[in-house]
Amino acid sequence: MITSYKTVYLGGEGEITEKKSRFIATVEPVHREEEALAFVERMRKKYWNASHNCWAYVIGQTPQLERCSDDGEPGGTAGRPMLDVLLGEALHNTAVVVTRYFGGTLLGTGGLVRAYSKAVQTGLSQSAIIEKQYANKLAICTDYNGIGKIQYILAQSGITTLSSDYTDQVRLEILVPVEQTAQIQEKLTEGTNGRAQIRPLDTCWYALYQGEILLFPEE
DSSP states (O other), X not given: OOSEEEEEEEOOEEEEEETTEEEEEEEEEOSSHHHHHHHHHHHHHHTTTSSEEEEEEEESSSSOEEEEEOTTSSTTSSHHXXXXXXXXXXXXXXXXXXXXXXXXXXXXXXXXXXXXXHHHXXXXXXXXXXXXXXXXXXXXXXXXXXXXXXXXXXXXXXXXXXXXXXXXXXXXXXXXXGGGHHHXXXXXXXXXXXXXXXXXXXXXXXXXXXXXXXXXXXX
């Protein structure tokens, strides 16, 4: 099982022009093939008068489902280059449709490959891309003498605190990447001479976006 991967959080749209042909790239996050196909169909209806609506998507963590279509362009000049951009960016659960309005000038095989690749890159540049990490939620209970040391350890390790409750004791809920969990538990136990009570809660996926913590359910 992988413990982190890149994906699109918010889709976007980008456009380029090559020899008077317009290439409009629309990017969208997807989690199942049915969602990806429905997205492609929506774009076909939206751009019903376009010359081509080429598409590509990658779904899953690993192994991945990879699909693409040239939609009438010469074989291998659109869908595969688009898919290669997604794979090159190591993106998961992402779909892209590039709509072309023909401008009257043939681009040639190499020109098409470059145009469709560039369009996808432009669309991705207008999208919000995040890195999801698999993490354990832990509850920590300690007395007031131990909280300073705990906060120092968490800050030094870059661990996120989700909530804190100060009553007769201090209770923290923290988010720890799975690969760091054993090490953090050991540091907290040693740092407080065993006074801190550490209890596992559940697991989740999370990401940081514009300084905020995004939590996602199990996948």
